[in-house]
Amino acid sequence: xxxxxAIATATMTLAATQAWSQDYPAKPIRIxxxxxxxxxVDTAARIVGQKLGERWGQQVIVENRPGGNGFIAVLAAAKxxxxxxxxxxxxxxxxxxxxxxxxxxxxxxxxxFRPITLINDAPIAWVVNxxxxxxxxxxxLAAAKxxPNKIGASSPGNGSINHLVMEWMGLTHGSxxxxxxxxxxxxxxxxxxxxxxxxxxAALSSAMPHMQSGRxxxxxxxxxxxxxxxxxxxxxKELGVKEVEASIWVGLFAPKNVPQPIADKIYGEVAxxxxxxxxxxxxxxxxxxxxxxxxxxxxxxIKRESTSAKKVVVEAKxxxx
Amino acid sequence: MEILSNLAIGFGVAVTLKNxxxxxxxxxxxxxxxxxxxxxxxxxxxxxxxxxxxxxxxTAMIMLAGIYYGAQYGGSTTAxxxxxxxxxxxxxxxxxxxxxxxxxxxxxxxxxxxxxSFVAGTIATLVVALFSPPLAEIAxxxxxxxxxxxxxxxxxGAVVLARGSLRKAIAMVVIGLLLGLVGTDVNSGVMRxxxxxxxLTEGISFVALAMGMFGIAEVVYNLEQRGASRQVFGSRLGxxxxxxxxxxxxxxxxxxxxxxxxxxxxxPGGGALLSSFAAYTIEKKVxxxxxxxxxxxxxxxxxxxxxxxxxxxxSFIPMLTLGVPSxxxxxxxxxALMIQGIQPGPQVxxxxxxxxxGVVASMWIGNLFLxxxxxxxxxxxxxxxxxxxxxxFPAILVFCCIGVFTINNNVFDLFxxxxxxxxxYVLLKLGCEPAPLVLGLVxxxxxxxxxxxxxxxxxxxxxxxxxxxxxxxxxxxAVLLLASIAIPTIRAxxxxxxxx
Numbered sequence: 001x002x003x004x005x006a007i008a009t010a011t012m013t014l015a016a017t018q019a020w021s022q023d024y025p026a027k028p029i030r031i032x033x034x035x036x037x038x039x040x041v042d043t044a045a046r047i048v049g050q051k052l053g054e055r056w057g058q059q060v061i062v063e064n065r066p067g068g069n070g071f072i073a074v075l076a077a078a079k080x081x082x083x084x085x086x087x088x089x090x091x092x093x094x095x096x097x098x099x100x101x102x103x104x105x106x107x108x109x110x111x112x113f114r115p116i117t118l119i120n121d122a123p124i125a126w127v128v129n130x131x132x133x134x135x136x137x138x139x140x141l142a143a144a145k146x147x148p149n150k151i152g153a154s155s156p157g158n159g160s161i162n163h164l165v166m167e168w169m170g171l172t173h174g175s176x177x178x179x180x181x182x183x184x185x186x187x188x189x190x191x192x193x194x195x196x197x198x199x200x201x202a203a204l205s206s207a208m209p210h211m212q213s214g215r216x217x218x219x220x221x222x223x224x225x226x227x228x229x230x231x232x233x234x235x236x237k238e239l240g241v242k243e244v245e246a247s248i249w250v251g252l253f254a255p256k257n258v259p260q261p262i263a264d265k266i267y268g269e270v271a272x273x274x275x276x277x278x279x280x281x282x283x284x285x286x287x288x289x290x291x292x293x294x295x296x297x298x299x300x301x302i303k304r305e306s307t308s309a310k311k312v313v314v315e316a317k318x319x320x321x
Numbered sequence: 322m323e324i325l326s327n328l329a330i331g332f333g334v335a336v337t338l339k340n341x342x343x344x345x346x347x348x349x350x351x352x353x354x355x356x357x358x359x360x361x362x363x364x365x366x367x368x369x370x371x372x373x374x375x376x377x378x379x380t381a382m383i384m385l386a387g388i389y390y391g392a393q394y395g396g397s398t399t400a401x402x403x404x405x406x407x408x409x410x411x412x413x414x415x416x417x418x419x420x421x422x423x424x425x426x427x428x429x430x431x432x433x434x435x436x437x438s439f440v441a442g443t444i445a446t447l448v449v450a451l452f453s454p455p456l457a458e459i460a461x462x463x464x465x466x467x468x469x470x471x472x473x474x475x476x477x478g479a480v481v482l483a484r485g486s487l488r489k490a491i492a493m494v495v496i497g498l499l500l501g502l503v504g505t506d507v508n509s510g511v512m513r514x515x516x517x518x519x520x521l522t523e524g525i526s527f528v529a530l531a532m533g534m535f536g537i538a539e540v541v542y543n544l545e546q547r548g549a550s551r552q553v554f555g556s557r558l559g560x561x562x563x564x565x566x567x568x569x570x571x572x573x574x575x576x577x578x579x580x581x582x583x584x585x586x587x588x589p590g591g592g593a594l595l596s597s598f599a600a601y602t603i604e605k606k607v608x609x610x611x612x613x614x615x616x617x618x619x620x621x622x623x624x625x626x627x628x629x630x631x632x633x634x635x636s637f638i639p640m641l642t643l644g645v646p647s648x649x650x651x652x653x654x655x656x657a658l659m660i661q662g663i664q665p666g667p668q669v670x671x672x673x674x675x676x677x678x679g680v681v682a683s684m685w686i687g688n689l690f691l692x693x694x695x696x697x698x699x700x701x702x703x704x705x706x707x708x709x710x711x712x713x714f715p716a717i718l719v720f721c722c723i724g725v726f727t728i729n730n731n732v733f734d735l736f737x738x739x740x741x742x743x744x745x746y747v748l749l750k751l752g753c754e755p756a757p758l759v760l761g762l763v764x765x766x767x768x769x770x771x772x773x774x775x776x777x778x779x780x781x782x783x784x785x786x787x788x789x790x791x792x793x794x795x796x797x798x799a800v801l802l803l804a805s806i807a808i809p810t811i812r813a814x815x816x817x818x819x820x821x
Contacts, residue, residue, distance in 0.1 A: 036729075037370040038656015046374055046660060062371065065730055068519025069505075072731065075519075101510075106519075152778050158510030180777055181507055183770070186655065186665075190645045194461030197778060209644055209666020282662050319510065 024084055024262050028059035031087045031252075032080075034073035034094060036066045040205070040286075044119050044250040045089035047282055051273040062089075070094040071106055078112035082257035084266060087116070091250045092161045095302050100309040101159040101318060109306070115298045116252040116267050118291030119274065120283045123247055124162060124222040125204045125233065127189075130215055132198040137220040137239050140199060144175035152197035153177040154188040159318060162201045164309055165222055165246045167316035169236075172243040192216055203248050204230070205286035222246045229287050246305070249291070251298060267295060324451060331450075331678030335686055340383050340679070343376075347384035348687045351391020352694050355398070356702050358405045358536045359721030362392040363528060364728050366653045370660070378661040379676045383683040385657055389650050390442060390633040390684065393593055394691045397434040397626050398702050401427060405539045405717070409531045410593035410629040412756055413601040417614065417621030424617050431703075432561035433571050433619055434626040435695040441579040441627035442688035445634035448583050450681050453670070456635075457642035460587050465775035466785045470795035471588070472768040475595065476761065477799050478602040489753045497761020500525050507770050508777070520733035527649075529734050530762060532721045533741030534748070534755040540714045541742070542749050561699055563619070571623035574604055578624035582631030587638050588647060596632030597625035598760055606805075634684055641669055641677055 029052070031045045045062045053060040065073035074094050080086035095109045107113075126137060134140040144151050148170075155162040158181045170176040180197050182188035185206035192200035193215035200207075200216070204227065210216040221227060221235045224245050236244050252270060254263055273279055274292040283290045293301070312318070334340060350369075354360045365388050373381035396408025401418035414434065421430040448456070476494060503514045504524030515521040563571065581603060582596035604624040605614045614621050636647045637654075644665035646652035658665045663673065670677045695702075706713065725738045748755055779785040787793050 036653065036656060037367065038653065038659045040659075042656070043660055043662075046371070050374070063730065064367075066523075067729055067731065068522045071519040071522075150780070158506075158508065178777070178780075180774060181510075183507055186644050186646070190461065190643050193643075196464055205664055206644075209664050209668050212672075213667035215667070285662055286664070 024265060025056055025058040027085060028061055029085050029087065030061045030063050031089050032073045032077045033062055033064050033089050034066060034070035035064065037062075037064050040122075040203070040248070041089055041091050041250050044283075047279060048089075048119060048252065048270060048273060051276065051279065052269060055269060055273070069098060069102070071098075074107050077253065078107045078255060080255055082255035082259075084254060084258050084262035086255065087266070088113070088253040089119070089250060090253055092246075092248050092305070095251075096305045096309050097159065097161050097164065099306060100164075100313040109302065112256050113253045114256050114258055114263055115295050115302065116254055116263060117270055117274075117295060118293040118298045118301070119250045119252055119270075120286075120288045120291055121223075121247050121249040122283075122286055122288035123204045123227050124165060124201060125207050125218045126199065126201055126220045126222070126236075127192060127207045127211070127216040127218045128199045129192055129195045129197075130217055131195060134199075134219070137234065137236070140219060141169075141173065141175040141239075141241070144177050145173075148174075148176035149178050151177050151199060152180045154180050154182055154191045154197045154200035154202075156185040156188050156202065156206075157181050157183065161246055161248060161309075162203075164312050164316075164318070165244060166201055167318060168244050168246075168308075168312045169241060171312065171315050173241050189216070203286075205288070208287065227287055227289065229284055245308075251291070251302075263295070327674065327678050328450060328682060330674050331680075331682030334379050334675050334679030335383065335682035340380055340683065341686065343380050343384040344387050344683045344687050345690055347387020348391035348394075348690045349694065351388040351393075352395035352691065352702070354388070355392035355395020355408045355411075356705060357395075357720050358399050358403075358407050358717050359532055359719075360724035361396075361408050361528065362389045363649045363653065364724040365392075366650055366657075368727050370653055370657050373657050374660050378658065378663055378673075379679040381657055381661065382654065382676065382680045383687075385654055386637065386680055386684060387687045389654075390630060390687065391691055393626075393630045393633045394435060394438050394695050395702070396629075397438075397622070398431060398695075398699070399706060401430045401434065401622070402703060402706050403539075403713075406531075406535050409528070409535075409759075410597045410633075411626075412531070412535060412594075412759065413597050413625045414622055415535075416601070416756075417616070417618050420615070420617030421619065421622065426617065426619075428561045429563040429567050429619065430622050431699050432563045432696065433567060433623045435561075435692060435699070436563070437571065437575045437578065437623045437627035438630040438695075439688055439692045440575050441582060441631040442634055442691070443685065444579050445583050445586070445631040446681060446684045446688065448635055449638055449684070450678075453638050453642050453677075456587050456638050457667070460639050460643065460645075463588065463791065464785075464789060465771040465778065466789045467791040467795070468588070469768055469771040469775055470786060470792040470799070472764045472771065474795045474799040474802065475599060476764050476768070477802050478599060486752075489751075490757050493748075493753055493755065493757040494761040497758035497763075498765035500530070500758075501762045501765030501769075504766070508773050518733065520729070520731050524766060525762065526725065526728070526734045526737050527759075527762065528728055529725045529737035530741045531759055532725055533738045533743075534745030534759070536717060536721045537738070537742035538745030538749055538755075540717055541746050543710070544714070561696060567619050571619055574608065574620040574624040575627045577603065577607070578627030579631045582628030582633075583635045585628075586632035586635030586647065593629040593633045593636070594648070594763065595760075596628040598756070600624040600628030606802075637680070637684075640665060641680070642667055 031049050033042045033045045035041050049060040049062050077088035098105050128134050166177055185202050189202050189206045191197050193210040218233050221233050271292045274290045280290045354365045366385050392408045396411030397414045399405055399407030400411040400414040401422050404415050404419040406412045418430045505512050505522050578600040581600050585596045604620055608620050639645045639647050640651045646655055655665050725734050775785055
């Protein structure tokens with residue numbers, strides 16, 4: 001009897017969730033973004049949000065909750081009802097860097113979130129001012145080894161993924177730079193372009209305008225492979241810095257307990273959107289590669305990167321608190 | 322003449338029916354939110370930015386730019402008539418503008434604000450058109466040490482701003498500097514005085530502080546005053562056209578304000594706000610005869626109003642040519658371009674001439690619209706403010722809350738608004754001017770950032786501050802300014818002048 005009841009309950013639950021996912025989305029969906037409108041993450045949310053809205057015939061609202069190292073938006077998403085109507089667009093910073101840099105971060109990736117998919121994966125580039133004497137990445141690395149902590153390199157901030165990569169190279173390769181943090185990628189790149197600091201490490205998209213105007217040269221990428229839009233820039237791996245691998249990605253997340261059918265439905269639709277030529281073109285313009293990775297694969301990627309980041313933070317004694 | 326063909330491209334873009342309409346919409350909205358205390362361009366641009374996703378990039382920029390410089394016109398109206406800055410860069414306009422209104426000269430004050438803004442806007446747009454690339458090069462030449470010294474100069478200037486006691490002014494600057502310490506330290510990533518509150522990691526909200534201290538505190542203070550001072554001076558507006566003597570007196574002030582605003586607008590941290598403060602300070606020092614400042618001197622309106630509009634226009638130079646924002650509104654503009662898939666930077670001018678020159682041409686058209694909106698139609702805006710105080714005050718409170726909330730969609734910013742309203746009220750009661758405090762809050766964190774970066778890059782060698790020629794000049798100017806305040810005889814004279 002109890003057995004039958006259990007079956008009945010299970011069937012009913014199944015039926016209920018199926019009905020649920022068939023109805024979904026029955027009301028507007030909001031995507032929380034931890035940045036002000038216009039940034040890398042916000043733009044990704046708007047591109048995907050607009051397409052989702054058109055295809056589902058439901059409004060998709062992008063809600064910007066900037067500040068607090070992303071804590072504000074991420075916490076709000078973690079605490080939101082897990083019904084698929086609140087999603088989070090986040091990047092490397094929130095799920096790879098923050099847990100490493102802030103041991104007391106008020107959220108936990110595995111406890112609070114279910115990754116839907118990778119949206120866009122963009123390379124990080126080492127660049128130098130055009131008048132700097134370093135012609136190749138090897139020149140720059142050799143100089144940083146010969147005169148440790150003397151060659152200035154700009155980054156978008158203390159405890160950014162860029163900063164981590166810089167320290168990582170010091171740890172594994174012995175090339176130590178003088179880290180000069182700025183308030184964001186644009187001022188950091190302007191400083192390298194203006195010659196305030198000879199080198200810099202930045203998202204390829206922030207470096208691109210200055211590369212095109214001839215003020216800076218990109219010497220190497222930190223990704224595993226070369227990027228299609230800039231086939232002539234070598235990767236650190238090719239140059240013998242094998243351990244260092246990093247990128248700046250944007251991904252879509254849902255609160256942990258979102259029903260499986262709904263998570264599947266969102267993944268299915270977003271994956272199709274990421275295949276659209278106009279969407280691919282938008283992301284490629286920033287030097288990025290469009291995602292679409294399966295949730296399990298994406299989770300593994302985040303965990304792998306988190307482990308590396310934690311190791312770098314501990315060994316290089318990076319502190320943000 | 323390359324410039325002519327470029328401007329031809331620009332006007333070709335700007336003078337289409339659609340872009341003219343969006344330009345007008347932008348400057349109209351800008352004037353409106355400028356007049357309304359509490360809602361400034363940052364909040365408005367933040368609110369409208371998502372809507373521009375569907376527009377053409379040039380059209381989006383034309384409208385958003387219009388909001389920004391339009392607000393510089395509108396902000397003065399409220400400052401002059403109600404003694405509440407409609408927009409943060411109109412803070413110094415309250416000093417002399419409101420006094421003029423009390424003397425029944427609200428019309429000329431409003432008139433000179435609009436004329437000064439128009440002249441400055443036109444000249445600054447020309448500067449943008451002619452000199453954007455070389456000026457961007459100059460901005461790139463500014464090293465951290467130079468920025469630091471510029472800000473030291475600005476901070477000492479802040480003391481001169483104060484009307485009352487010198488000691489109080491210094492105290493206000495120092496409190497502003499201390500408040501500026503709250504937030505994440507750029508160099509080490511350490512969080513200072515945030516008490517575990519995520520919203521404080523980016524520091525105290527400047528908009529919440531300015532609105533609390535200038536907007537709400539002023540409302541509360543006004544409620545206590547029974548009778549005479551509780552009125553909008555719109556009924557006695559008279560002619561908005563300044564007299565010949567007014568114009569003669571204001572012309573050099575407008576010229577100086579325009580020049581200063583154009584220069585400061587290009588530098589990060591500059592733009593409209595710093596320009597207006599600096600212009601007032603300098604005007605007070607160089608204008609002859611210097612007697613009436615703080616007491617309804619028309620030059621005290623002309624100079625900062627010209628400067629803030631010039632600064633608003635030229636702050637587009639670093640944004641469009643380098644992709645570096647010089648203030649929060651410009652940061653949002655960069656966002657607007659990025660939403661469109663355009664990475665702002667030096668390549669914008671060559672790859673998207675229609676965008677760059679279209680925006681430049683639209684600024685000129687926008688300034689014409691604004692002159693029309695603000696001179697013949699100023700009565701309309703005045704009527705907006707002339708509603709009885711029992712309706713105006715609650716409306717101001719509501720607008721302040723909306724304006725502060727929409728910037729970050731964060732309730733904590735409203736708590737900051739309330740706290741600073743309380744502090745602002747106490748300061749008003751104590752006779753302390755909040756203007757130097759605001760400047761301390763804005764400049765303090767930047768000063769620290771630049772000083773530490775200068776020392777970091779020089780590997781700890783402090784002589785960079787004097788070996789860099791730009792830095793040395795600013796430091797010398799700061800010392801001279803300090804001496805002119807500190808030398809007791811001059812101070813005695815200064816206090817005498819204040820008492821008049």
